[in-house]
Amino acid sequence: MYRERNFIDAITNGTDSQLAALLQSHVGGDPLVATISDPQPTNHSIGFGMTLLQLASIRERKGGNPSKVLIDHGAEVDLHSACGLGSISRIESLLADRPQELNKQVDTYFPVQFAITAGHSEVIHCLAEHGDDANRDLRKVAYFGWEDDARGQNYIPWKPIHMASLWGFDSTRVPVAQALASAGADLDVLSPLDGFRPIHLVSMPNRVEMIRFLVSEGVDVDSRTEKCAAIDLPNEDGPLVGYECTALMVAAAEGFPEATTCLLELGADPNAVNDLGHTAMDFAHKRFWDGQPYETIIDILAHA
Secondary structure, X not given: OOOHHHHHHHHHHOOHHHHHHHHHHOOOOOOOOOEOOOOOOOOOOOOOOOEHHHHHHHHOOOOOOXXXXXXXXXXXXXXXXXXXXXOHHHHHHHHHHOHHHHHOOEOXXXXXXXXXXXXXXXXXXXXXXXXXXXXXOEOOOOOOOOHHHHOOOOOOOEOHHHHHHHOOOOHHHHHHHHHHHHOOOOOOOOOOOOOOOXXXXXHOOOOHHHHHHHHHOOOOOOOXXXXXXXXXXXXXOOOOOOOOOOHHHHHHHHOOHHHHHHHHHOOOOOOOOOOOOOOHHHHHHHOOOOOOOHHHHHHHHHOO
């Protein structure tokens, strides 16, 4: 019997030998063409309805290469998988015959989202050359565990730059945002997460390299959040309250000295106030997260 969970675990754990053994010994059904029936196969909101190769192309872990194992056993590389794997030649071949595939979704994800998740800036350039829209509407960004629960709500859409911001883990991910920018992405567009813009989204998880990139591209370091048709999340009491918040307020509220210092160096106003009259210092004094170095942030802001 085809045991889906065993295959998913082998892929996400990067255990190629286990995956190969499963492929060789399975009975009933074809795991290479079957689509995942588990609505939440991984810790990110991504994977439902995907083939194993599509999942492996963006969720490989711990040094394994399950995509190669699957391809060696006969899995077909479709456009989504090719974008996750960074296979430009395959992408070119597929789009030459079926350009409409740019708009095909798997678990709501367009091909460009596979490129963003996997960090392939060259794929984004390629897709743009074939007419992909760098400002297309997205329903999920595969970053938060609650995204599937929120899909039925009526909120303003995510954009590719929002996804690139959240997945901008380090300097190697900046080219992904650069590729979207060169394709015409709006770098200051509102997101459905409390009206955050990209600069707020990268300040929230301390993405210093992405902060510097956005400001270098002309984004106002004190760009404000805005009330909009946002995702309705339970437990609204978070580290930040109100609107018209700056990225500095976000960094201070989340407890990140690095982002706080970076934003100040780039000219952020430490005395800016939001619609409720709160400053970055006020949010730092809130000390929302246990274990974060808020005293350091308070000292940084006091000397700003």
